[in-house]
Every structure is written in structure tokens, then in C-alpha cells.
Amino acid sequence: xxxxxxxxxxxxxxxxxxxxxxxxxxxxxxxxxxxxxxxxxxxxxxxxxxxxxxxxxxxxxxxxxxxxxxxxxxxxxxxxxxxxxxxxxxxxxxxxxxxxxxxxxxxxxxxxxxxxxxxxxxxxxxxxxxxxxxxxxxxxxxxxxxxxxxxxxxxxxxxxxxxxxxxxxxxxxxxxxxxxxxxxxxxxxxxxxxxxxxxxxxxxxxxxxxxxxxxxxxxxxxxxxxxxxxxxxxxxxxxxxxxxxxxxxxxxxxxxxxxxxxxxxxxxxxxxxxxxxxxxxxxxxxxxxxxxxxxxxxxxxxxxxxxxxxxxxxxxxxxxxxxxxxxxxxxxxxxxxxxxxxxxxxxxxxxxxxxxxxxxxxxxxxxxxxxxxxxxxxxxxxxxxxxxxxxxxxxxxxxxxxxxxxxxxxxxxxxxxxxxxxxxxxxxxxxxxxxxxxxxxxxxxxxxxxxxxxxxxxxxxxxxxxxxxxxxxxxxxxxxxxxxx
Numbered sequence: 001x002x003x004x005x006x007x008x009x010x011x012x013x014x015x016x017x018x019x020x021x022x023x024x025x026x027x028x029x030x031x032x033x034x035x036x037x038x039x040x041x042x043x044x045x046x047x048x049x050x051x052x053x054x055x056x057x058x059x060x061x062x063x064x065x066x067x068x069x070x071x072x073x074x075x076x077x078x079x080x081x082x083x084x085x086x087x088x089x090x091x092x093x094x095x096x097x098x099x100x101x102x103x104x105x106x107x108x109x110x111x112x113x114x115x116x117x118x119x120x121x122x123x124x125x126x127x128x129x130x131x132x133x134x135x136x137x138x139x140x141x142x143x144x145x146x147x148x149x150x151x152x153x154x155x156x157x158x159x160x161x162x163x164x165x166x167x168x169x170x171x172x173x174x175x176x177x178x179x180x181x182x183x184x185x186x187x188x189x190x191x192x193x194x195x196x197x198x199x200x201x202x203x204x205x206x207x208x209x210x211x212x213x214x215x216x217x218x219x220x221x222x223x224x225x226x227x228x229x230x231x232x233x234x235x236x237x238x239x240x241x242x243x244x245x246x247x248x249x250x251x252x253x254x255x256x257x258x259x260x261x262x263x264x265x266x267x268x269x270x271x272x273x274x275x276x277x278x279x280x281x282x283x284x285x286x287x288x289x290x291x292x293x294x295x296x297x298x299x300x301x302x303x304x305x306x307x308x309x310x311x312x313x314x315x316x317x318x319x320x321x322x323x324x325x326x327x328x329x330x331x332x333x334x335x336x337x338x339x340x341x342x343x344x345x346x347x348x349x350x351x352x353x354x355x356x357x358x359x360x361x362x363x364x365x366x367x368x369x370x371x372x373x374x375x376x377x378x379x380x381x382x383x384x385x386x387x388x389x390x391x392x393x394x395x396x397x398x399x400x401x402x403x404x405x406x407x408x409x410x411x412x413x414x415x416x417x418x419x420x421x422x423x424x425x426x427x428x429x430x431x432x433x434x435x436x437x438x439x440x441x442x443x444x445x446x447x448x449x450x451x452x453x454x455x456x457x458x459x460x461x462x463x464x465x466x467x468x469x470x471x472x473x474x475x476x477x478x479x480x481x482x483x484x485x
Contacts, residue, residue: 064266136430154219163376
């Protein structure tokens, strides 16, 4: 039996590990993980899937290239020898800070590059692939622009989760000095092929069904909001890009699970924390955040009923969004805030009710409703209108406005619907962290619903406890207020 693992780069997606069968089985076990929430999936319930993800293909001996550091760790822990057919395939690119600064000077940016942005740019160029965790308002799009411009000769594909972000990324590039004719935007109904543009910005939904050869022309792929790349369609895109050597994923936050982190690292490369929200607050780069946690205390009859019936999470949510007193409280809160406010909801029915109540209170106030059926161009127009306003209210779904949307002149964020997703919560908070000439402070109103009785705790109050833990981890300032509903 040999104790050597020989590493070959199969393509830019997979590496191949040559070893004897006993080591292969160890590798298979090492790179097998339980998927969080798998027990709720139909495939698991129907016993068609065991709820595990296997990153090492036992029969083919293949593993994502981005997990080479994990292979090194595996070999080190077990004292196996690691050999490479070509060490150059896994070596870093030479790129100094001096070279980076000269490059930035040559492209004549209208904005100053911050130290952490420069470090992230240099790190990514050297490593050739990376997941860069850069929180909202840290200037993530500028780092993306630097990388895209540096690798412009290789043709760059930038993948974003929504049409609104296609327009916003293109707008950011133009603000940084990119000629508009070098940018091609792909979304619903748009042409998929361009002969003249160097930067192609697309939604993943527009390209994931395209044939493999469509992706062969790109030498660089940049995934914005990369935490969403764990979805099968997004993984398929990355696996089709076998000729693309340079891969960079950007996200404001990861969900904390080892499984999803390793999938992202496999597709893009090792994770690097660019900076943190608390560091940005200390530097004055983002707005100072205060969180007001408003715990709505339900009456005794409701508490006893919930303790007795123990409704499902879905039934509890239905009770919450149809509760007239709760909706009146939220609309009154929104109307009491005389600066730009974003009110986030989960269900369209709920959003429409809140929009109507807020609009009825003051017909002259700028109030906008945004959800899935509102086209990307209209969302972008609303974003620009709110940026010029001083007392607008945007009632928006989490899916459309919690991620990526850039409104520096946004003072308040209200969680109108409960959420326990770490990514969604932190991304939503990020909507209020950007600074403007008129704004240096932001307030988050986190609305929680307490229907607990004795030892019984309802779903959403437990989720609120998880959000409080999040706030503590992120070092956010918060205060809890109990309000009788």
C-alpha cells in the first residue's frame, strides 16, 4: 500500500487525486458533510437522498480545484505524501503592492482606493481564485472593477442574482470611468452574445441553461453575492467554465455552515475576510448603527392558544401577517419616521397591505412597493428617486431589496416580517449602513412577536433570540423594548 497522493489539475473546475483505494475511501469520508435542513427536502423524506453532500467523487477521483488547501491539510493530518504533476498549476501569480498601486494610478479612478480594498485586490490577483467576504458599504463593487479591469484582456463574466443588480453594477462601472460600450448586460430577453464588450454582467437565471461552449470565451468569472452559488443552477454555471482559470466570489456574509463554505471554496477558492462591519464603523466608513428590537407582547388568550395548539411555523406566520393590530403598529411606525425608510416583508400579500395602509395615511408621501413582478429598470428608477428624496418609504420584499441594492441616503430599516437567516438579516442591515452627505447614522427596527406561555416559546420569538446572538457576534449596539400589542 502506498502512502502517496498525486495531484493532477484535470481542468479549471476539478483536480484529480491519484491514490490507492483505502486513501480514496478516507478522502470520500473527509469530504462528505451533512446538509443543513436536508430533512425537510422531498428527496430526503422520500428516501431518495441521505441528506449528505459528497465533494470527492470516489469513482473518478475528482475534487474541486479550490479545495487544494483542504487536501494539503488532509495529507498533513494523516502523514501522507503529496506530489504534484505540475506545481505551477497551484502556484501563486507574482503581483506586488507597488505594481497594484501603479495600475490603479494608470486607470485614473475618480475615487480613492482604501487600504483593505487594495489588499483584497492584490490577494485575489496573486491567488487567481478566492472568496472575498466584504460587508455591505465596504466598496465591494470597486474591488470587482479593479479585478475586471486588470484582467480585461481575458474577457470577464460577472454573475449577479437579479436584474436590478445588473443595472447597478453597470452603473457603478461607469461611475468608476468605464466606457459604457465596453459593458454588455444580459437579463430576460437580452442578447446573449457580444463581440465588442469586455465586461459581461448577467443574472445567473439568464445563462445557466446555455451550452458549455458559450462559457469557453471567458477567462475570468466574478460571482457577486457568491453565497447564493450553492444553488444547483449556479454550481452548474461554474462547472461549465472548465477553461476559466480566474475565479472570484464576493459576498457580504457567509451563513456559518461548513458545508456551504466548502462548496464556495471549491468553486472559487479559499475564503478571505476583507474587513468587518464593526471595523468600518470604527473608521467612520459606514453609518453608525443602532438596533431597536421591538418585542410585541401578545395578550394572554393568544399565548395560551398558541401553547395549546403549537401551530406550525407557516401557520404562525399567517397569523402574524394577518394581524390587524400588528400591521397598524408597523404602518404607524413607518409613518412616524420622517426620513427615508425601507420596510421589508416576506409575502406579497403582506407587503401590499402595509403599502396601502402607509399610503392612505399620507397620500402625498413618496411610497413605493417593490416585489418580484416589478421590473429591474423600475427598481433601479425607484432606487435613484429614493436617493434624491429625504422622506420616502420603500415597502419591499426581502428577495428584491435585502441584497446588494445601494441606497446611501437610507436612514431606517424595518423588519416587517421575521427572519432567522443569518445572510438575509446581515444583508438587510447592510441596506442602511451606507453613508451620504446628509447621513452618518442608521436605525434598524427589528420587530419580534412574543406569544410564549410558561415553558412554551413560539417559533418567531426563538428566531429573535438567534438574531440577538448575531448582533452580539457582530458587535452591534442594540436595545430591546417590550410593547403590548
